[in-house]
Amino acid sequence: MALRKDGDCFVAKCAPRNDNAVLHPSSFILPMKxxxxxxxxxxxxxxxxxxxxxxxxxxxxxxxxxxxxxxxxxxxxxxxxxxxxxxxxxxxxxxxxxxxxxxxxxxxxxxxxxxxxxxxxxxxxxxxxxxxxxxxxxxxxxxx
Missing domain, CATH: 3.30.230.10 (Ribosomal Protein S5; domain 2)
Structure with missing residues (x-):
């Protein structure tokens, strides 16, 4: 699922435009360095x-x-x-x-x-x- 920036949050591209499926940035997992x-x-x-x-x-x-x-x-x-x-x-x-x-x-x-x-x-x-x-x-x- 690809994400696009929408203000301070990221929104799933595959979600319908009228559906506000917003993902908070802190929920993303960063890999270990x-x-x-x-x-x-x-x-x-x-x-x-x-x-x-x-x-x-x-x-x-x-x-x-x-x-x-x-x-x-x-x-x-x-x-x-x-x-x-x-x-x-x-x-x-x-x-x-x-x-x-x-x-x-x-x-x-x-x-x-x-x-x-x-x-x-x-x-x-x-x-x-x-x-x-x-x-x-x-x-x-x-x-x-």
């Missing part, structure tokens, strides 16, 4: 080997201080999760969960979140709760 991503294999390896692990039935988290002011995240969904669509869904759910907590997360840490078998079938609320649980146990949330 690339600077928050662990991209290099060496970075993943460093967190994997030297990080502390926190487990939950839906997600496993590994965290390690990175010595900078950056917060970086990696998302993993192995073949045990299922086919590509299930793995991608699990990673999307994890990514969105982290994006919601990003302002509260303490800088200076690298975090890998690994989806477990039931993650793709779980609802977003359950995944978000699991991610919050891991971040709190790792003392990475500011107001914990």
């Amino acid at each position: 690339r600077s928050f991503s662990l991209r290099r294999g060496a970075d993943f390896q460093r967190v994997w080997e030297g990080g502390k692990s926190f487990a939950h039935p839906l997600v496993v988290g590994r965290v390690r201080a990175n010595g900078t002011d950056a917060r970086r995240f990696g998302f993993v969904a192995g073949k045990k999760i299922g086919k590509a669509t299930a793995r991608n869904r699990a990673k999307r759910l994890l990514r969105e969960s982290v994006r919601r907590y990003l302002p509260q997360i303490v800088p200076g840490w690298d975090v890998i979140l690994i989806a477990r078998g039931a993650a793709p079938q779980s609802e977003f609320k359950e995944i978000a709760s699991a991610v919050e649980n891991i971040l709190r146990r790792a003392n990475l949330l500011r107001n914990s």
Whole structure:
């Protein structure tokens, strides 16, 4: 659905002109910036080997201080999760969960979140709760 600017709000183009289907700008989801991503294999390896692990039935988290002011995240969904669509869904759910907590997360840490078998079938609320649980146990949330 394409959007057009109408004053301070955005209106769906596909909506009839007489229908005032107005979407507030704050309801739009912005993707997580690339600077928050662990991209290099060496970075993943460093967190994997030297990080502390926190487990939950839906997600496993590994965290390690990175010595900078950056917060970086990696998302993993192995073949045990299922086919590509299930793995991608699990990673999307994890990514969105982290994006919601990003302002509260303490800088200076690298975090890998690994989806477990039931993650793709779980609802977003359950995944978000699991991610919050891991971040709190790792003392990475500011107001914990």
